[in-house]
Structure formats: C-alpha cells, structure tokens
Amino acid sequence: MxxxxxxxxxxxxxxxxxxxxxxxxxxxxxxxxxxxxxxxxxxxxxxxxxxxxxxxxxxGLIDAHVHLCWDGSADAVAHVTSGDRAAVLATARDAAAATLRAGVTTVRDLGDRDYLTLALRDGVPAGERPEIVAAGPPITTPSGHCHFLGGVAQGAGALRAAVRERAERGCEVVKVMASGGRMTPGSDPARAQYRRADLRLVVDEAHRLGLSAAAHAHALGAVVDAVNAGFDSVEHFSCRTPQGSVVRRDLLDEVVRRGTFVSLTLAVRPGGALPPGVAAGHASLLDLMTEVVASGARVVAGTDSGIAPQKDHGVYPYALRQLTELGMSPLDALRAATTGAAEAVGRAGRKxxxxxxxxxxxxxxxxxxxxxxxxxxxxxxxxxxxxxxx
The missing domain is CATH 2.30.40.10 (Urease, subunit C, domain 1)
Structure with a gap:
C-alpha cells in the first residue's frame, strides 16, 4: 500500500x-x-x-562538519565530557532539531563521545532529524586534540584497530586529528600530530572497509601530509604557520589533481564575534580561502557547529553567504551546499x-x-x- x-x-x-x-x-x-x-x-x-x-x-542543504553532541555553550567541552550520557544525548537531539529547522537535512558529524551520534541516528525517526553520516570519536594522539572524547590511538596496530571499531559500530567516516586544535589545552594547531605514514595507514584501512576518511588539519605540514596520504576531505585547511595561513600553489594544484574535498569552516550569525583563537589570524585565513575557491578545488562548507556560542546549531545558511564573499557565484554556492556536499559526505545521487x-x-x-x-x-x-x- x-x-x-x-x-x-x-x-x-x-x-x-x-x-x-x-x-x-x-x-x-x-x-x-x-x-x-x-x-x-x-x-x-x-x-x-x-x-x-x-x-x-x-x-535540503548539507553541512559537512557538525558536532551534534556539543551544546554550543562557552564551555562546550565540559558539557560533552560530563558523566551524564542522557544529557549529552538530549543535547544531540535538540541540536539535530535546530539544524533541521534551518533547512539542513543532511549532516556529517565529525566528533562525538561514546558513539552517541549513532544512538541518535538509530533511535530517532528519520523525519525528526537530519540524515546523519557519523564518525564517532575522532582518532587522536595521547593528550592530543580532543583526546577527552576517547579516540586515542598511537602506532600501526592501534590505528588499524580504531578504524575497524568504527566500521563495526556502523560509522561511515573516520575522522583523524592530523594537527592540534585550539580547544584542547596543551595542543598546538600549528603542529602535526601524526606522521604521514600513520595517516596513510588510516586512509588505506578506512577505504578497505568501505569508509571515507576526513582529516582535521590546521598546520601547513598536517594539511600537506593529509592531502598526500589520500584523505577524502581535509577539514579546516587552515595551512597555519607562525606567520599565519599561507598559500602554497603546488599544494592547491595537488588538491585539484586528486579531487580532494576541502571543507572550509564557515558561518557565524550576523553580529557574532569570531573565537579569539581564530580572530588573530583571520585576515590571512580569508586570503587563503579565497585562493582555495579560485583554484577550482572541490569546496564544501562545514560549520563546526556546537563548539562555541558563535557556532550554534542551525547557523549553516550563513555559510553560503560567506562562500559568495570568497568568490563563488550564488549558483555555485548552492551547488556546493547540495550536490557537491552530497558527494563529499557519501550521499551522491540520494541527497x-x-x-x-x-x-x-x-x-x-x-x-x-x-x-x-x-x-x-x-x-x-x-x-x-x-x-x-x-
């Protein structure tokens, strides 16, 4: 019937x-x-x-980088790492609803704890949440960026096991912290966390098991290593050095040659202030992102929603305006948010x-x-x- x-x-x-x-x-x-x-x-x-x-x-629009378990507060780390599993799952459900109301019908979640995003995906009817492509806890080094989410793995055996665990639990993408990040005390966004050989091992194992691979990479060296290791997408793509974000033409040429997706971190609400760690190097980062768009690379937008008050859930539509400010036509920005993003998150043809x-x-x-x-x-x-x- x-x-x-x-x-x-x-x-x-x-x-x-x-x-x-x-x-x-x-x-x-x-x-x-x-x-x-x-x-x-x-x-x-x-x-x-x-x-x-x-x-x-x-x-429906597609956000290539969200964190549904994070509550978008000034201390989002404390909330997501709290012992109250039910509260974090409730946050994820509210975040999914807010995201859907904003017109985002598919998300790629690139960092939760305890695989709670899978519980949300499997426990809430499809009509009440976006389609969720989940990574589970991101793979990171001991004391590395977001180690508190439980994805620590070091050495070939542990890295392979980490990828297998995500495949067995039902994740569709593996997220690796190729560089440090500003939300983790003692972690440096301008430094790489893994050797290129380790990154290539993760990519090969993910692809063998039918998963895609996404690399968080701020440091220039980490971006170069992630691209050459064969990651399907590079998140942030900040290319940071002590002098700020830098443009490497040979790197952009390689990105275009490989067809690597560049997931630019965009979107704050009008009047919202950038986080202090981002604002300091924002001018050079804008220059870099403009060059990335002009290069012909496959660019999609991710909000990183949930990590801070400036990045509340449902902010994604403002990313499209920023794509046009970086040089895309409105039509190309719409394509990046729909057909392009669908391919980036593994939903080409369906979404x-x-x-x-x-x-x-x-x-x-x-x-x-x-x-x-x-x-x-x-x-x-x-x-x-x-x-x-x-």
Whole structure:
C-alpha cells in the first residue's frame, strides 16, 4: 500500500545543478517520484501545495562538519565530557532539531563521545532529524586534540584497530586529528600530530572497509601530509604557520589533481564575534580561502557547529553567504551546499538533488537565492523524507 502522494509546486526550482522555472515535485513514501517542468496537472489524488510564483524549491542543504553532541555553550567541552550520557544525548537531539529547522537535512558529524551520534541516528525517526553520516570519536594522539572524547590511538596496530571499531559500530567516516586544535589545552594547531605514514595507514584501512576518511588539519605540514596520504576531505585547511595561513600553489594544484574535498569552516550569525583563537589570524585565513575557491578545488562548507556560542546549531545558511564573499557565484554556492556536499559526505545521487529516486529532502524559500544568496535564510518550509517539519 502506497503512502500519500504530495505535489509541491513553486515558480522556480533549483534541482542541485541548475535553476529552472515553474516546477512541480511529486513525492511518495519519502522519495521523489518525478520533477515536472511541463506545467502538467498533478494526479487528481495528490495533495497539492503551491508555494507561489516567487517561491523556490531546492534540495535540503548539507553541512559537512557538525558536532551534534556539543551544546554550543562557552564551555562546550565540559558539557560533552560530563558523566551524564542522557544529557549529552538530549543535547544531540535538540541540536539535530535546530539544524533541521534551518533547512539542513543532511549532516556529517565529525566528533562525538561514546558513539552517541549513532544512538541518535538509530533511535530517532528519520523525519525528526537530519540524515546523519557519523564518525564517532575522532582518532587522536595521547593528550592530543580532543583526546577527552576517547579516540586515542598511537602506532600501526592501534590505528588499524580504531578504524575497524568504527566500521563495526556502523560509522561511515573516520575522522583523524592530523594537527592540534585550539580547544584542547596543551595542543598546538600549528603542529602535526601524526606522521604521514600513520595517516596513510588510516586512509588505506578506512577505504578497505568501505569508509571515507576526513582529516582535521590546521598546520601547513598536517594539511600537506593529509592531502598526500589520500584523505577524502581535509577539514579546516587552515595551512597555519607562525606567520599565519599561507598559500602554497603546488599544494592547491595537488588538491585539484586528486579531487580532494576541502571543507572550509564557515558561518557565524550576523553580529557574532569570531573565537579569539581564530580572530588573530583571520585576515590571512580569508586570503587563503579565497585562493582555495579560485583554484577550482572541490569546496564544501562545514560549520563546526556546537563548539562555541558563535557556532550554534542551525547557523549553516550563513555559510553560503560567506562562500559568495570568497568568490563563488550564488549558483555555485548552492551547488556546493547540495550536490557537491552530497558527494563529499557519501550521499551522491540520494541527497542534494531533486530528481526521481532521490530522497525527498527539500526546502521552499520565499525568494531567489540565485539573485541574493541571503534568501536561504527565508525558509517557507522544510521537508525531510517527505515529511514537512517546518
């Protein structure tokens, strides 16, 4: 027995690749049946929602880097490492709901504790949360960045075992702290944590088991090693040195040659201040990110949401405006947030696109995001797996 047939209509459609005029998306059982641009009447038994001639339909947005278990407070580390498992899981559920309301229907979670994101994914119905691609606790060195999340592994045997554990638990991506990070006392973002050979071992084991691999990398040396080790995506890509972020043309050429995804950390709400550790080198970082966009690298946006008050859950739409400020056209920013990000997180064809057979994750906007990318914050409706959630 089939479920209810929905016909969603708007004056404009962005299908994940191009903008079209006057389209109707037919949805049944959480899947897109058809996308019609001929103006044909929908089937008589369909429930029709017409958002109007000025409205836009587009695929749900995809945040390539979140932390659902982190509460976005001034002391998010204390909360996520507290002994209260139920409280952290409740935080993750609230974060997922806030993220979904903001139009983000798929996330890649790159750092939890106790694999709680898997519990959220498996325990909450699909229509009440984004699709979650989970990494579990990030792999890190003893006393290294985010060691308090429980992912410490050093040496070939321990690293292979860590990757196997994540595969066995149901993770789809392995996250490795290739450099230090500013949220961990005693950790230095400008220094690498693993040798290139260790990083390559992790990538090879992840790929052997069917998982993708993402590297947290701020230090220039760590970025170079992560790219050459074959990581599918490099998070942050800050290329930090004592003199600030630096542009290496040979590195960008290698990124483009390999097709490595560069997950830039973007998005703060208007009026929000950058964290002190970021603000100090922000000018050189902006220069670097502008060069990355201009290089033709496969760029996606991740918010790092949950780690601080400036990075609350649901902030992702503001990342698209920042992509345009870095040189992308609004249309390319939309592609980066949909079809591009879907490929980066392992959901190509199912997410980030409006076409028959894809999951029915959609947004309805009040105005044109192609004319003004800020329109992505003017959300009329959000659909997840064919269910209207906003």
């Amino acid at each position: 089939h479920g209810e047939l929905l016909a969603l209509r708007a004056g404009h459609v962005f299908d994940g690749v191009r903008a079209r005029r006057s389209g109707t998306v037919l949805v049944e059982d959480g899947v897109i049946l058809d996308v019609d641009f001929t103006g044909a009447r929908p089937p008589a038994h369909a429930e029709v929602t017409d958002f109007g001639p000025d409205a836009w339909l587009l695929p 980030g696109v409006l076409r028959p057979g894809a999951d029915a994750d959609l947004l309805a906007l009040d105005a044109s995001p192609v004319d003004d990318i800020a329109a992505v914050t003017g959300i009329r409706a959000v659909y997840r797996a064919g269910r209207r959630v906003r």
